[in-house]
Amino acid sequence: MAEIAAGGALRIIGFPMPKGHTSPDLWSGAAVSDDQIRALAVGAYYCDSWGAYNDTVAFEPELPRRKETRREATIEGLHSAWGVDNADEARDTIRRLLAGMHAPLFTLIHPLAVEASVESFRPGRTSIATGHREFLQTLSQFRGYEAASGIDRDYDAWLQAIKLGIVNGLPQPLHTDATAWDLARVVFIARSAHTAGYLPEDEAWEHMLAGLAIAQQHYPNWRQFAAGFLTGAIFWAATRDLAAAKEQVGERREVLYALQSRPTSPWRRVALHPGTPLFGVTAGT
Structure with missing residues (x-):
């Protein structure tokens, strides 16, 4: 199974099963x-x-x-x-x-990205997304998020995932936790x-x-x-590679x-x- 490394690269770790295969459920019979x-x-x-x-x-x-x-x-x-x-x-x-x-970062970014995804372009008006990026850059100076240094980039990635319909394959309505x-x-x-x-x-x-x-x-x-789990996994993947x-x-x-x-x-x-x-x-x- 492909997993996303903490550093951001996609890699195969452990004992991956072939694509499309799920393992049988194994039980040792241990006294637990x-x-x-x-x-x-x-x-x-x-x-x-x-x-x-x-x-x-x-x-x-x-x-x-x-x-x-x-x-x-x-x-x-x-x-x-x-x-x-x-x-x-x-x-x-x-x-x-x-x-x-990563869950707190998703909780912060998701509603902002949803708001920006439905905005209509208006000439001469600062976009909602621009305001969101400025807010997130400022917030990252005070909050200890794992990806604080790139929080605005994570926002842009999730905004694109919404616009491209990648999130449409997730359980709906989209789980926000x-x-x-x-x-x-x-x-x-x-x-x-x-x-x-x-x-x-x-x-x-x-x-x-x-x-x-x-x-x-x-x-x-x-x-x-x-x-x-699936929502969090795809959020994390989207911040690294939208195609993946x-x-x-x-x-x-x-x-x-x-x-x-x-x-x-x-x-x-x-x-x-x-x-x-x-x-x-x-x-x-």
Whole structure:
């Protein structure tokens, strides 16, 4: 599965599945609680793309006919895509994701871009977009966003994604809470850091359970979580490469739909909130 590195480049990381393929849902039978399954399921997208167990912290089992072991792959993936080479760097990345690495930026930019996308040109009048850029440049001096130095460029990219109709392939009405995008990557980093040997298992669980608690505050079910994840993923992709973002809408949506519909999926095994019914599935959502 193609992933966008923290530095902006598109790269293939880990053990990617062939395009158009989603892995079967693998279960080791480990003795884990429902809440632990939920915590892992927050990162189910990456578990699927890595062909890993849904009930272990380490990315297992080893896959046949691979030159790299899981440990070697996670060490390389953390280094090349995230600049993470040790436990402290993994903890710092997880901390920033839990605090909101990209979701707050989307929350800020999206309504401005929507407003500008419907503006009619009027000769001699300063455009709404120009005012937005000036506002964002000023704000970036005072707010600690991950992409603060290029916040106006991110705005322009998302404005173009709206105008070009790239966002039309996302669940509608467009989900405006992209927190799931950050939280799914908390699970990915925690699992990768444990697999690489940087974090002990009990600490990885602590980080993932913290992510689960935030997910439960933001979303009523896995369907809404998936919509938030996809929106955040495409926003992030659009700020790097609009063509790649357009391509990723269908690819990522296919994986998320499969997670919602396969009977063996972790999203079908446990609801996001204990005691609530599992969602129904309708085509195209």
